[in-house]
Amino acid sequence: MARHDLTDWIIHFVHRRNPENDPLEFSYDFEDFEYIPHPDGFTYDGEPFVLTNKYEEDDYGLAPDDYAICVLQKILHDGYVRAGWSYRRGTPTIYGPKAAVCFTEMPLYGLIEYAKIRADENYTEQYGIAFLKDELFLAGARPVIYGLSGGHKEAKESDLFYGKGLRTLASECGIGLREQFRYVYTKLTSFKKIDWTHEREWRWADLEQSFDFPGMPIFAKNDKITFSKIIVIVKTTEEVERVIEQLKNLYHSKSTNHGREYNLKVIENTYVLSLDEVAKITKDPNLVKLDDLPLSSIPKIQKIKVTAETIEKIKIAIQQASEIFYNESEKFINEHGEKAPCGWSHVVTWESNTEITQALVDLGFANSYADGYYYINGLKSYPGQSIDVDEAGAKAAAEFLTKELGQKFSYHSRFD
Incomplete structure (x- = not known):
């Protein structure tokens, strides 16, 4: 369908780290001086599990309030996009037993404009990782469910779904535990209106607990999910060079320092787009989509001939x-x-x-x-x-x- 607001690419926003919304930062026991293991997910029986390796996190050294470009580079280093509970003011907004990775189906021009409007680097910035929609769907990502046919009701202690996650919908709402990660609370009334439908959100969750790391693999080698190409989005030309250098280093390293192997083919086919350069590639940057940009015009790592x-x-x-x-x-x-x-x-x-x-x-x-x-x-x-x-x-x-x-x-x- 030839609608300009449709795109073949879906983007994962990357924003500045916010310690107020990071469970690794607020799950600290000040009496025993140690971190409390924070669940990366739950089984469908309600048993919490932790996949985050605190030693690896500390070894990388990301600051609690680090900038978006640093968060983006850590994602590339780790080889996966971390699933989370989307905390807002200390409260999780993901329902059910499975943490989720969030994406937007907004075209590139919509993402740029939305980031400008919100102007909050703790939630939205002009950094991201883009995936082809059909490949992301094959990986298990789905559009979110905005609101319910009936009323919003959360599980109480007597409910079958109670305790099967940090926050769960009541069983009578009609959404099973496997699909609750897709639910977004929506209230389109004039009183205390809650409306996120403009974000055109998609989400991914590890429904079968297939991976030993807490997120969706991009470079992390595995036998279930792979992508033919991805596009990393940064603000400046200098950041393009910085990320290309990193990708080359990951390619040479073949794995993280902790032994997680990389899919080198995906790294080879990772493009790095500077929003500063978009205007040079297209005639109308205010309406540009990733679909409009020839991949040949976007940098990626190149093979170097040695004499x-x-x-x-x-x-x-x-x-x-x-x-x-x-x-x-x-x-x-x-x-x-x-x-x-x-x-x-x-x-x-x-x-x-x-x-x-x-x-x-x-x-x-x-x-x-x-x-x-x-x-x-x-x-x-x-x-x-x-x-x-x-x-x-x-x-x-x-x-x-x-x-x-x-x-x-x-x-x-x-x-x-």
Whole structure:
């Protein structure tokens, strides 16, 4: 149907993190000084379960009020869009036993305009991840249900559905537990009107508890859901470059630092669209849809050709850097001894989308762990335990590689 308000793409909004609506932030027991495990979902018998790995969350280091671009990059790193309970002022708005991922069927121009109107970075911003509607439907996402044929009634203690989630509809409402995640409370009366129908919302939930992480996979390798292509939406051209660098790093890493494998084919087919650039692609940015934009005009990661000359240059440079690392470490320990705490220091680079980095990866001289760094292998340090001994060698080797290869290298240390 040739209606301009219809689109083949459905978008997941990404907004700034809001600690008031984040269960990991307000489920803290101040008497015992520890986090209370917050349920990521419930079985249909009402048993809560937790899939969130608190260690992984802390290890990534997202701030409680981090910006939307940082939240977006964490989603890409994790490889899945987190399902949640859509808290508003501390109250969940998702009904039933299954947390949900939320999307909008608004065309791109509608999303941009809506974000401007709401102007609240805690709920709506011009960042997102777009999926093809038919593929998202196949993955299990469905349009929401706005309101009920009868009245809104929540389950009380005597009800069959009571306690089967953080918040459930009464069984007499006619929506079973499997479909309650789709329900949106709607009240189209003049008194205390509640109307979210303009959001044209879709939702996804892990109805069969198919995944060992709390959300819908995008890059996370699995045998149930995959996408032929996705579009990541950011505001600026600089953020496009930032996300492309990250995607290349994820591609090289092949998995998170905690072992969750990536679907490399999906990463290869992830496009990154800057809203600043939309006006250059289309004649009418005020009515633009993702369907109108040729994918060939939107950046994605590219394969980098490595020349034989670069390969040989790197082999020689790594050998020389190894000698420098060892000699400088030996010199330091002879002059200063070992007085610092135990630890290690690695030569690193964080430039992922270059011929030099690609060659280092191809030759096995660099490993990455989806954290943005490439750790340089094959450098021999003087045997010692003090972290400052390793740092002396790593600093000198990094300075040499920076000068020799024309790319910035540094060093990254950690205590034992």
